[in-house]
Amino acid sequence: MSVGAPRGLQPVTETTHPLSAAQETLSPVPDVTASCHIPNSSNSGGGGGDKEAVLTNGTPIETSSPASASSLLNRLQLDDDLEADPLDLYASTETRDLFVTVDDPKKHVSTMETYITYRVSTKTTRIEFDLPEYSLRRRYQDFDWLRMKLEDSQPTHLIPPLPEKFVMKGVVDRFSEEFVETRMKALDKFLKRVADHPVLSFNPHLNAFLTSKDLNKRQGLALLTKVGESVKQAAGGYKLRARPAEYSAMGEYLDTFNQKLGTMDRIAQRILKEQTEYLVELREYGSVYSGWAGSEDALQSPLEGVAGCVSTCCAAMEDLSEGMSQELLPVLREYVLYIESMKNVLKKRDQSQAEYEGRLEAAVIRRQEDKTPVPVEVEKCQDRVECFNADLKADWERWQSNKRQDFRQLLTSMADKNINYYEKCQSAWESLVSQLQDDQAENTNETNCD
Amino acid sequence: MMADSGSEEAAFLDNTDLTSTESENNIINTMVERETALLRKIDINVAESDKRTGKNTVNMPETYTVYLIEIRPAGAEGGVPVGGSPWRRYSEFELLRTYLLVTYPFVVIPPLPEKRAEFVWHKLSADNLDPDFVERRRMALENFLMRVASHSVLSKDNVFYQFLTEEKGWRESVLETGFQDKADSRLKSLSAMFRVKNPDKSFTDLKQYSDELNSAISHLLRVRAKVADRMYGVYKVHGNYGRIFSEWSAIEKEMGDGLQSAGHHMDTHSASVDDILEEEEHYADQLKEYLFYTDAVRSVCRKHELIQYELEMAVLDLANKKQQREELATGAVRVFSLKGMSSKLFGQESPEQRESRLAALQQSIQAAEEAVLDKNAECREFMRMSWEEVKLFQEQKDRELREALISYAIMQISMCKKGIQVWSNAKECFNKM
Numbered sequence: 001m002s003v004g005a006p007r008g009l010q011p012v013t014e015t016t017h018p019l020s021a022a023q024e025t026l027s028p029v030p031d032v033t034a035s036c037h038i039p040n041s042s043n044s045g046g047g048g049g050d051k052e053a054v055l056t057n058g059t060p061i062e063t064s065s066p067a068s069a070s071s072l073l074n075r076l077q078l079d080d081d082l083e084a085d086p087l088d089l090y091a092s093t094e095t096r097d098l099f100v101t102v103d104d105p106k107k108h109v110s111t112m113e114t115y116i117t118y119r120v121s122t123k124t125t126r127i128e129f130d131l132p133e134y135s136l137r138r139r140y141q142d143f144d145w146l147r148m149k150l151e152d153s154q155p156t157h158l159i160p161p162l163p164e165k166f167v168m169k170g171v172v173d174r175f176s177e178e179f180v181e182t183r184m185k186a187l188d189k190f191l192k193r194v195a196d197h198p199v200l201s202f203n204p205h206l207n208a209f210l211t212s213k214d215l216n217k218r219q220g221l222a223l224l225t226k227v228g229e230s231v232k233q234a235a236g237g238y239k240l241r242a243r244p245a246e247y248s249a250m251g252e253y254l255d256t257f258n259q260k261l262g263t264m265d266r267i268a269q270r271i272l273k274e275q276t277e278y279l280v281e282l283r284e285y286g287s288v289y290s291g292w293a294g295s296e297d298a299l300q301s302p303l304e305g306v307a308g309c310v311s312t313c314c315a316a317m318e319d320l321s322e323g324m325s326q327e328l329l330p331v332l333r334e335y336v337l338y339i340e341s342m343k344n345v346l347k348k349r350d351q352s353q354a355e356y357e358g359r360l361e362a363a364v365i366r367r368q369e370d371k372t373p374v375p376v377e378v379e380k381c382q383d384r385v386e387c388f389n390a391d392l393k394a395d396w397e398r399w400q401s402n403k404r405q406d407f408r409q410l411l412t413s414m415a416d417k418n419i420n421y422y423e424k425c426q427s428a429w430e431s432l433v434s435q436l437q438d439d440q441a442e443n444t445n446e447t448n449c450d
Numbered sequence: 451m452m453a454d455s456g457s458e459e460a461a462f463l464d465n466t467d468l469t470s471t472e473s474e475n476n477i478i479n480t481m482v483e484r485e486t487a488l489l490r491k492i493d494i495n496v497a498e499s500d501k502r503t504g505k506n507t508v509n510m511p512e513t514y515t516v517y518l519i520e521i522r523p524a525g526a527e528g529g530v531p532v533g534g535s536p537w538r539r540y541s542e543f544e545l546l547r548t549y550l551l552v553t554y555p556f557v558v559i560p561p562l563p564e565k566r567a568e569f570v571w572h573k574l575s576a577d578n579l580d581p582d583f584v585e586r587r588r589m590a591l592e593n594f595l596m597r598v599a600s601h602s603v604l605s606k607d608n609v610f611y612q613f614l615t616e617e618k619g620w621r622e623s624v625l626e627t628g629f630q631d632k633a634d635s636r637l638k639s640l641s642a643m644f645r646v647k648n649p650d651k652s653f654t655d656l657k658q659y660s661d662e663l664n665s666a667i668s669h670l671l672r673v674r675a676k677v678a679d680r681m682y683g684v685y686k687v688h689g690n691y692g693r694i695f696s697e698w699s700a701i702e703k704e705m706g707d708g709l710q711s712a713g714h715h716m717d718t719h720s721a722s723v724d725d726i727l728e729e730e731e732h733y734a735d736q737l738k739e740y741l742f743y744t745d746a747v748r749s750v751c752r753k754h755e756l757i758q759y760e761l762e763m764a765v766l767d768l769a770n771k772k773q774q775r776e777e778l779a780t781g782a783v784r785v786f787s788l789k790g791m792s793s794k795l796f797g798q799e800s801p802e803q804r805e806s807r808l809a810a811l812q813q814s815i816q817a818a819e820e821a822v823l824d825k826n827a828e829c830r831e832f833m834r835m836s837w838e839e840v841k842l843f844q845e846q847k848d849r850e851l852r853e854a855l856i857s858y859a860i861m862q863i864s865m866c867k868k869g870i871q872v873w874s875n876a877k878e879c880f881n882k883m
Contacts, residue, residue: 292666415877426866
């Protein structure tokens with residue numbers, strides 16, 4: 001995406017690279033010196049070497065201004081976070097100082113309701129936290145609250161998505177191991193993404209979520225804030241004249257990507273369905289060989305052997321399908337939700353720009369009429385727009401990088417699962433062949449001795 | 451002799467990349483190793499197929515396939531064929547086989563390939579004129595001729611030899627042998643099946659086994675076709691990944707190349723199923739041959755039943771006649787006879803009449819005794835020869851089906867290797883994303 005200044009109304013001075021503005025005004029990110037630290041050892045798995053290559057050759061950073069070093073740093077942090085052990089302090093860059101984990105699901109049964117809680121563990125050196133370590137239990141509701149608070153308090157930032165809130169009772173078992181496991185992994189991802197965000201991780205609500213025994217959620221107030229927000233938006237009612245091309249491009253990309261994700265989801269589900277039906281026939285196939293073996297003499301052992309191999313292949317196929325449905329589908333759905341979030345942020349940005357332009361126009365007209373100077377509010381609006389743009393671009397880059405990381409990992413893992421499936425089958429058939437050939441040699445020897 | 455063929459087999463099978471054609475050749479080679487008259491001298495080849503048009507029995511135009519039969523002296527591969535190199539159609543093969551069935555009822559006659567495609571999974575054509583079907587049939591017909599030619603008894607048959615060498619007039623000369631008169635009527639066989647009093651246990655067991663084998667293989671072939679269908683579906687849907695990766699890569703920058711090339715691998719993967727399933731058809735054909743073999747075994751059992759039944763009838767007939775003689779001699783009427791009845795109705799007969807009747811009966815008894823002896827000998831001989839045949843068949847079946855299972859396993863291994871290759875390639879592309 002090229003850095004473009006907003007078209008149309010232009011009395012704004014040409015913006016420098018948005019990240020430099022962002023760093024100064026908004027995020028208390030630790031001071032980034034010009035030297036860009038790239039870790040020597042790649043701590044992450046198979047993609048490690050590639051990551052270094054990505055960062056040093058022709059990374060698609062639009063300009064080479066000093067601020068881009070910080071975006072490099074962001075990328076480093078994100079590249080590391082998803083594969084490195086978050087508790088391994090030596091594995092990451094120097095600036096990593098907040099590590100969170102979600103695990104250990106437990107079921108709680110009370111008279112009113114039954115629900116699951118998860119253990120949320122925190123390790124940090126930040127001064128904003130009173131203690132270096134925390135461990136408490138949270139339920140989905142609490143995560144939902146956190147996300148809502150983040151959205152309200154950081155409207156210019158992209159908040160990572162949560163796994164879906166509602167599941168149809170009767171269709172999905174909310175307490176099945178599989179469901180809980182999948183949900184927990186998604187919650188862990190959510191929290192890690194927030195904790196790694198240079199702005200969001202310093203949000204006081206996150207702090208409360210990680211440290212307070214009682215969240216004191218004050219649902220009422222939350223409702224008010226939501227109302228306030230929509231009031232703000234309604235009161236704005238400004239129409240955007242011309243959206244800069246780069247944001248339009250983002251919107252288009254998101255729409256197309258959304259479509260592709262939908263298709264991928266359908267394909268994956270279709271494959272799972274075909275695999276399940278294949279499995280049904282394969283099971284019967286194996287049992288026919290077993291049945292046949294019963295009426296045979298010399299052929300009994302080879303036929304039983306084939307039945308055994310087929311049965312091994314069935315088990316391997318089951319594992320493959322399970323892996324696919326537990327890993328692939330949730331990530332596809334997560335990104336669909338991410339896209340929704342991102343589109344909302346884009347909309348808000350548009351509104352912020354529209355408001356500024358509207359006010360500016362009004363102010364200019366008044367100035368022409370009666371020489372009233374442009375009010376300070378208008379300048380503040382401009383600042384807001386610039387900040388928004390900066391935050392959004394930074395988050396966009398981060399999101400793109402995350403996305404690339406996630407999908408690379410996901411597809412590689414899918415390939416691994418398939419390879420594993422074929423390897424298991426191959427080894428079963430190979431041991432059958434060698435067993436049958438050995439038997440054959442034995443029989444030959446026997447007849448030789450006759 | 452067994453040892454020779456065995457070690458040959460072991461030598462071949464160490465090579466796990468054996469194709470099904472090669473393993474077929476192994477079977478043929480081991481057949482050749484046996485004491486086979488004709489096959490030592492000649493190589494039989496069903497070289498080609500062709501389409502002809504003509505008129506059928508009700509004078510309607512029809513299209514049919516013919517197959518070229520070529521004989522060469524053993525070992526003279528690529529040389530000029532000897533004999534008339536006749537073109538034969540499927541119905542002539544059927545005629546040959548029927549002739550062999552009637553003429554050598556104690557032999558387990560090798561079966562022909564199916565008349566119409568059965569146990570078909572959806573993509574495979576069930577059309578008799580489809581080139582793949584014709585090709586597989588050509589190979590199966592060659593296999594049939596080889597089996598007949600390597601049989602110690604069948605290979606010496608002149609009609610068979612003429613089938614291989616003379617195109618014109620073969621049909622007429624077969625019919626001239628009058629073999630159809632020797633054929634046992636269906637009705638006779640059926641009644642024999644139900645009325646044998648002392649069936650031989652080993653033949654009863656054999657019939658039961660052949661029924662079980664028939665049922666097991668049919669079941670297997672049916673389920674295999676369904677499995678093939680489903681597997682086809684799984685592979686083909688992966689082709690959609692190819693398309694979506696390609697579309698998706700168009701909107702990506704860094705990820706684009708990796709996605710695009712991975713998509714190509716998905717296409718390759720999806721396309722590979724066609725070859726895999728084509729190869730598996732060979733395995734299905736091997737199973738089918740043994741499915742049809744069970745019919746041949748049942749024929750032998752039925753023939754035994756019939757002979758046994760005829761023997762029992764002959765014994766009964768003799769007993770009846772002896773009973774009659776006794777009654778005639780003593781005057782006591784215990785057995786119904788027309789003469790006896792009429793004498794009751796119309797009065798006693800004269801001593802001369804009785805004398806002549808006794809003499810006729812005595813002759814009849816002698817004939818019946820000879821008949822029993824003959825039938826007994828026939829029965830014993832049939833049992834001896836057919837049991838030898840059955841034993842040979844069992845050994846052949848055990849050996850060949852075992853090899854078929856091994857080559858099936860090798861096919862699966864090859865399929866797994868392909869899968870690993872393609873996903874490893876895709877993984878490399880993903881890593882570059």
